[in-house]
Amino acid sequence: MNAARAGLSRFWNPIPRPLRIVAARLAMLVPQMFGVMMVTFLLVRLLPGDPALLLLGNMATPETIAAFRERLGLDLPVWDQFLRYVWNAAHGDLGVSIFTSNPVVTDLMERAPATLELIGYAMILTILVGVTLAVISVVREGGAVDIGSRVYGLAAGAIPDFWIGLLLIYFFFYTLGWAPAPFGRIDTFVSPPPTVTGFYTIDSIIAGDPAAFFSSAGRLVLPVATLAIVNAGALMKMTKTVFSDVYRSDFIRHARASGLPERVIRRAALRNSLPPIITLVGFLVGFLLGAAVLVETIFAWGGLGQYAVQSVVNSDYPALQGFVLVAAAFILTVYTIVDILYELADPRIRV
Amino acid sequence: MAHFLRYLRRHPAAVVGLALLLVQIIAIIFAPWLTSYSPVEADPLSSLQPPSAEHWFGTDVSGMDIYARVIYATRINLLISIVAVAFAFIVGVPIGLFIGFYRGWLSSLVMRLFDFIQSFPVFVLGMALVSVMGQEIWNVAIVLAVLFIPMFARVIRAEVLSLRERPFVGAARCSGATDFSIMFRHILPNALTPAIVQISISVGLAILLTAGLSFVGAGVRMPTPEWGLMVSTGAQQMILGVWWVALFPGMAIVIAVLSFALIGDMAKDLSDPTTRDR
Amino acid sequence: MRAPGGMPLLSVEDLTVDFGEGTAKVLSDVSFELRRDEVLGIVGETGAGKSVLARALIDLLPEGGRIVGGDLRLDGASILDMDAAERRQMRGGRIALIGTNAKALLDPVETVGAQIARVLRAHKPCSRKEAWAAAVDLLAQVGIVNPERRARAYPHQLSGGMAQRVVIAMAMVANPEVVLADDATLGLDATIQVQVLDLLVKRCRDLGAGVVLITHDLGIIAHYCDRVAIMKDGRIVELDEVGHFLEAPKDGYSRTLLDAAKVRPTPRTGEAADETGEHAPCLLEIGRLVKTFPISGTTEVVRAIDDVSFSVRKGETLALVGESGSGKTTVGQCLVRLLESDSGGIAFDGTDITNMPAHQFRPLRRRIQMVFQEPYVALNPRWPVRALIGEPLQLDPALDRGARARRARELLDLVHLPARLADSYPHELTAGEQKRVGIARALATGPDFVVFDEPTTALDIRVRAQIIDLVRDLQAEIGMSALFITHDLNSVRSLAHNVAVMRHGKIVEYGETEAIFARPAQDYTRMLLAAELPIEQGAAQRERAETLRLAGTA
Amino acid sequence: QGAKTTLVVAAPRTPESLDQEYPPTEAGHEVRRNVNERLLAYAQKKGDDGVLYEDFTTITGALAESYELSPDKTSITFKLRKGVKSYRGNELNADTVMWSFERGWNMKSNFHWYMTQIFKIQDPKAAFTKIDDYTVKVTIPNPSPLLDRIWINSDLGILDATEVKKHLTSDDPWAGRWLSTNTASFGPYQITKYAPGQEVVYEANTNYWRGPAKLTKVILREMPTSANRVAALQAGSVDVAEYLLPRELALLEKMPGVTVHKVFGNYIHRVELNNAKPPFDNVKVRQAMNYLVPREEILKSVYFNTARFTKSPISEIYPAFTDEYFFFKNDPAKAKALLAEAGMPEGFKTQLAYRTGDQIEEEIAVILKSAFAKAGVEVELLKMPASTLVERYTKGEVPMYFFRDMAIVPDAAYVANLWLNSASAINYSKFKSEEVDQKINAGLTSTDEAQRVADMKRVQQLTMESAPWVFLMNPGYQLATRSNVKGYSWYTPNGNAFYDMYKD
Ligand SMILES: Nc1ncnc2c1ncn2[C@@H]1O[C@H](COP(=O)(O)OP(=O)(O)OP(=O)(O)O)[C@@H](O)[C@H]1O
């Protein structure tokens, strides 16, 4: 045991630290994914509702139902089904959606950019608003921003995202008429830009298509604002706690006593608050993915979230399974990245 | 008590939190006296009426009185949330205590299990679970509890991990304290503050999740008076300019979650002798 | 080098500070002057306002603090009249502050070289490269070996002493005219403390800077300072040349302070000889004890206790001394079974307790107790004093609830704590009171053997003296055996029959207290003894005072 | 650019599959109508409301230029139109038709069901014969009054066999996979982009035998929430919004620039009761339930007068329909009396299931819950995913559930056979009446029209008396369009035929 460890560390320790961090994290991802697959599989398999019956509907004879079940592999023992599932998933095959007749992977890939674009911008806005407010309210304690952000911090955690989305729609679409009608990522009369990244805003810039850009950017405003309003408060509160601890810590006081300019001091404090903030941001990404389910429903966004809701409604096993798996994989990846960044950001952590 | 009053004098936010909680408690107990309408009685001919003297918050598509439904929903929503959180607390805290205090393969296994549960998007997992188990109020509560157990266990475990290295634990052991006494009498009270904060966060989160589940149709059933379900029925109308159906239940959610957040802050301060007089 | 006399470098006139309307004055009418090339010491008990004074001098009062009267002049110009930019330039550029606990003063995610360079660039226009070179150069000057490499280290990779040097380098990098050292060496080993202070004072003298040395240790005052100010309750009660102060303090408070510091009671060997003679039975025997800790991430281990053997007889007090990290606490904790030793044996009163199952050992805990090093963290913050003291009494099944309550009251009396504190929580107590609670807890069951782990560190001079008196009295009254772990050689002399000197987990020297102090056999022991600064002016310092007086600047 | 020839449609969902063998759904029917051309069609007539309807009395040729029924109605001979080309330019001939039949038979789904269940065909070799390059004959074992009408059904389109055959694989010998996401037929449109859950793009078939469509491109966007479709139409982002709620239609009607087309069609929306299990095995209880329904209120507050009471199990526009046997009023006292007679004066507890996401059903369910409560019938509302619901009522596990359906063949016997014949697989309410069964079976094979009509009236009478369902509404079909969209037409499968539409 010890010898093995010694042998291992002979190879391990000379590897540069960043590589060691990445490798250690990635190695953990494999068993985690396996566990996730098992849970998704069992969970979805327990859902009630026989898709064969629903699909074949009024005109099905018992034989066609049986044939259909066989085609979907619904007649095999659960354990076999699971092995088949893992094997196929490992080969990029998550089955065929019962409702779209498309391979689930294709469906997910088509919808993923919509969701990623949404939560991507929401994340950026959330971080900008959350961190900026936190920093200002710590640096100017007792100022207007500080007091305002305290009220906001309390309220933000309490506001349901789907409700805020509705209010925004009511005011900006129905009452003021400023926002476009709440559905989809781009106006129906504007054709989407050719796919490069899948993000309409970026693709339309690449394609040099201002109409598509403004249309897609305009439609992002309300859903992104919804997500940011709800989540920036939480990020702000937590950042504020972290940042104010750091900002009042001994070494910052010492830096001030050393006559460093406030700008440098603030940057150092922020840099030191970074590890916990990174963790928070990671959690937030996971949270946003869940929130997207609701917000996409309201804004008829056509992304993964809406796909998930519909797959639940339709008992679309493969689709739901695929979504949950991809979502979990996505979140695990985010957590892994977060862990890696965290460890890189904090030289005190040993690997 | 003296601490408490002194604290309230210094923290108006806590007073607001308590007041809001009181409003909810009144709504729970006195619902039948606060409104003469039934929360589930459809009156199709008076559907979608705007707020008026007769229907304070207006009516929904089925002509049910929104005010009555908002009031009665307090029972359902708080019941679900509090039962779920209480269950999660009762189960999660001892688990956290044990896996923090005793480190071994079992503890690691439990932690890995929690990792799995938590690597799913909470909301989607909740949605799927409720679909699996059926849309019963109790099922929603159980699902929420399952989602919250790891949160409590983790919070407690993190505290225990640092507390168990603190010298006072060693000192207690020298004074003859047993493992049990160390865990429950020494470590637990010190670890409880974050768990108490977690309670209020969780109750808030539970209210939000219940509402969200009902909103996408995976929560309680119609016509149960439940805030999320009410917002959901109003969602359609909102785009068409009918604002009152979704507005009021949404506000109720905000008030409920807010009160628990405020009370959580208070509980945090009060439960810690080093901060309660601040 | 030295500036001509005349205008003082720094002058403080009637400085008054409070924390908001209606609060008590933390500093009242404090006045003094600091000349160039002068070291001014400031002493006073905890809370006297020393740190507040230092912070006021660099215009960085803690939140809420405000100067309500008086003036501060640097080279004749009032600091209070400066605008924000000038004040920033003044901080670190003209007046530098060195605080307590250097590790906490360094940015944990920045290399130390960069931190020093950052300060330089904040005050002198220079390129990144030049600043780095200057930083490395300065690290060399403060005695850090291999400065290029060390400059690239992060603070957590440095030892406390090294971190302290880095902080000194940061303070010196912009060539300030005034250096304020606020308890700069608190928590460092005596040996390292001397090195660091030597270095600091020497650098300042070389540069001709004025130094304010804030400390609790009159030895340091005696050794390094030209003048000394004694503070109490926000006032300077006495300000005099060090030599004069040491000979004849004028103020009453100064006198008690000096007396307390000078306590050097007669050694105990004589009076205790009869009980602890060769024939007294052995209570505790340690044989070839080894304890290792794994170093996380590697396969290596720290040998915290490396083959240690000793024994303690009934009624005997054994002092365990040695520099920080030598393994003293580990030994203590192995004895009370808070740590499981790797090999070797511990026999208590004839029974081998090394591998005794926990439930069997539990009843024995009545007889073996420990007083913990840090008073505050060793008390459960959620328990009131009454419960804390009562806890060990549950080991005695004979006591019922009422008896336990009575005994708890007795114990409070025993350690001279007022009964009203019974319902207080630890954070409401002073450090001295916390220590007493810790001692009361250890004594509650009337143990035969007590490990005192550094009972006097981190305490004020006066409180320290009180605690030593208390321990002495208790031992005389109760007559138990003790292992007395400490840094403080002063207290060893007044308490211990025998001394064991530890280094790197081994006992390097063992013997009767007087013998060791008089004729240390090992270099290490000699170094330890030398590091203790006696409270009398060193020859060099006396000479310097003489020259200064002759030059007429004093 | 082409805004006049492009139509944007907001639909609740994109079709699940493009294959006509896929189980019938509303979205699927729409694709079939627009893409898969059939052999026969009804003649068209313009209604008083300006809508184009099918004239159920006149059957004309489509891909078949003409057809001939044997006098005993046991065989039909199709004369194919010459020179008909598919979107891809392949020409129609007897082989194309024969291959379509062959595929349909072998897919064992919709085509197979019609042939075996309605026509009772056993042996395809004997049934389908190619007479010459442009003549095909179908022979059935027994006479059937439906022998011609069936071929109008949208699931019986003729495929572009030449094209489809290019996509056969060994494990998919009938191109089931390819056709689920692609189309190849002779209809007015071809689907050029199929992004399920997002959008479907139709492009006009320039070779269409009736001449190319005026709308050259139709984009169908999925917008599951009806309010979103309303908003989109209002904002002018789409030209057509399908399947809106009556309330929304009422709102849109008042709006300038929007036209609402309303048709009283063939939908029947009801609550089916499990006739096989207590308490609904008792006709008195079933009648009592019918007496408890506040139809007027539902019509006003849920349907906004776009629907009509269901007064017969047969769609009101179909031949042989009669409303003379409908006698239910909202009469709680009568209901209580009936319950008392049935031995349940205190009422009982039961459950009512409806589909997740169906707003109308949910609204009616809430109203019914209150209404039933008036006679002590305590109803628990169960919302479940469609699949679960289907599974549960198929197994007879739910006492009451909503059921909205239409029969696309305008023939009373066909309709009654589907829902009321105790042998029918989709008679989920397990209604059983010897006389009804016998009359239906006679109606399916008899060629005596007068007798059939008389039989069907009797079936309607018996059904209304035994109340196997809680009769609710015939909701009709409505479509909201921008006002510049003209040429709205209605066909029995509902949905839209874009060929008839144009924009000014
Ligand atoms: N931020 C603050 N707010 C209010 N009072 C303060 C604050 N900081 C210090 N004080 C008060 O000022 C007084 C002097 O504190 P200071 O830290 O200067 O003492 P000190 O002499 O440095 O003590 P020590 O020897 O423990 O370092 C104390 O009574 C303390 O209570």
Ligand SMILES: Nc1ncnc2c1ncn2[C@@H]1O[C@H](COP(=O)(O)OP(=O)(O)OP(=O)(O)O)[C@@H](O)[C@H]1O
């Ligand atoms: N839990 C532990 N894990 C790893 N190493 C430890 C642990 N406890 C102590 N050590 C190491 O063992 C050595 C001895 O530590 P110990 O605390 O006994 O020293 P000490 O003499 O009491 O020092 P001080 O005077 O600072 O209290 C040190 O090098 C320390 O780093």
Ligand SMILES: [Mg+2]
């Ligand atoms: Mg101080």
Ligand SMILES: [Mg+2]
């Ligand atoms: Mg120690």
